Amino acid sequence: MLLKSESVQLKGVAIMTMVFLHLFNRAENVDLCINSVYLFNIPLTSQLAKFAEICVPLYLFLSGYGLYILYLKNNNISPSRRIFKLYLNFWTVFIIFIPLGCFLKPDQYPGNLLNIVENVTAWRTSYNWEWWFIFPYIILLSFANVLFKCIRQYGFWSIVVSSKPVKYFDEKGKEWITFVPLMAQKTMPSVWVKSPKPYKEPVFMIPLYEGKRVTAYMHPITTQTNTKNLHITGSGCIYYFKVKGEDVARAFWMSSAIGVKAMLKIVFKDFPEMKPIIKELDTDKFYEDPTMLIKKFDEAK
Known part of the structure; x- marks a missing residue:
């Protein structure tokens, strides 16, 4: 079992990985650097930035791990309190930086009333697309107690089996493909x-x-x-x-x-x-x- 201090350290790694991703995931940013090492004719920095995309899943995994340990102790993670605390931190950053946007780019900020409501609630973060993960995280927090209860009683795969089919958009075929979870034989009969x-x-x-x-x-x-x-x-x-x-x-x-x-x-x-x-x-x-x-x-x- 991870100690809380170890979990915090790993979250720090995830945050630094996110910083690396946002600095070097665009070619125009990498072109500003002095690139000496290339891999398949692509700057090594750009190649490493692809691996840095693990930052959000890693942070989400660590947060879920910590919440599940808390649930095992208390049978409740108090989702309402956590969501309210998250919104307070989000609104603090919002209040500091969005007025600057209104001053520097008045044509983009604050937009109409619908834009304001969408961004304040994090439903659609058009002010800063890097905030995209906030609302999905809030949804996960809202259902965390139910999910953890199912996991503790029936195992992790009870969540997968009981969930609805997963849909994936195929870019080549330009169509949605449905995947359903099933118990199945490992190989062909012989x-x-x-x-x-x-x-x-x-x-x-x-x-x-x-x-x-x-x-x-x-x-x-x-x-x-x-x-x-x-x-x-x-x-x-x-x-x-x-x-x-x-x-x-x-x-x-x-x-x-x-x-x-x-x-x-x-x-x-x-x-x-x-x-x-x-x-x-x-x-x-x-x-x-x-x-x-x-x-x-x-x-x-």
């Missing part, structure tokens, strides 16, 4: 391991098809190969299906073109109705869209 054990904790998957009795999912995976002179990152996925009423999703496809029908027979050994479907399976179409097999499974009687 001749040697016909019923693989599930992960100890839920993993996040992308829903692909939802039928009356079965749902198909995709679990993205990433591989890395590192040598002295080489760094290769690869990506792939494992396809899963989950029969309604079952607790664990079963893996059924992992981009292996060898012996696909024999492998699928092992996967669906508990479902006799799949034998003729697998026998007549068009493997070319299956390679293009593995979920087509799950659709046939859903329609089978």
Whole structure:
């Protein structure tokens, strides 16, 4: 267990890391420096600034750790008092610096009444975007007692399992992708391991098809190969299906073109109705869209 003094020291490291990030995360700031060391034709300072982005998560983790220890002692972290104290500190800085903004940049500060309310409450910190983390932190404080109670009674993953699906915006595809937490097998079934054990904790998957009795999912995976002179990152996925009423999703496809029908027979050994479907399976179409097999499974009687 961390001592309070050690936690404070680590918070100090997080703060100094944040200062480093804000000084050197912009190319125009780095260009003002005398850069002598480069990594992949990029100043080492800029490369290190990327790692400095850990500052807010680190500070948030340390704050949550300390609050949880306090909750274990008192069964309450007094969120209202902490939020009020946070707002007082925030408003103190606000009162000192925002009037200077009104004097130096009257076209930007204070704006209309809505801008003032948004910034005073930290709902939308357009006066200083570096204050973005204040309102999310306030939300976490508001629900901290409930979250800590669930963690103490049911474990950390109870928060993940009971939470709503996570949405991620794919910049390349310009679309939102939904991830849902599920208990799932660690690997594909095989001749040697016909019923693989599930992960100890839920993993996040992308829903692909939802039928009356079965749902198909995709679990993205990433591989890395590192040598002295080489760094290769690869990506792939494992396809899963989950029969309604079952607790664990079963893996059924992992981009292996060898012996696909024999492998699928092992996967669906508990479902006799799949034998003729697998026998007549068009493997070319299956390679293009593995979920087509799950659709046939859903329609089978």
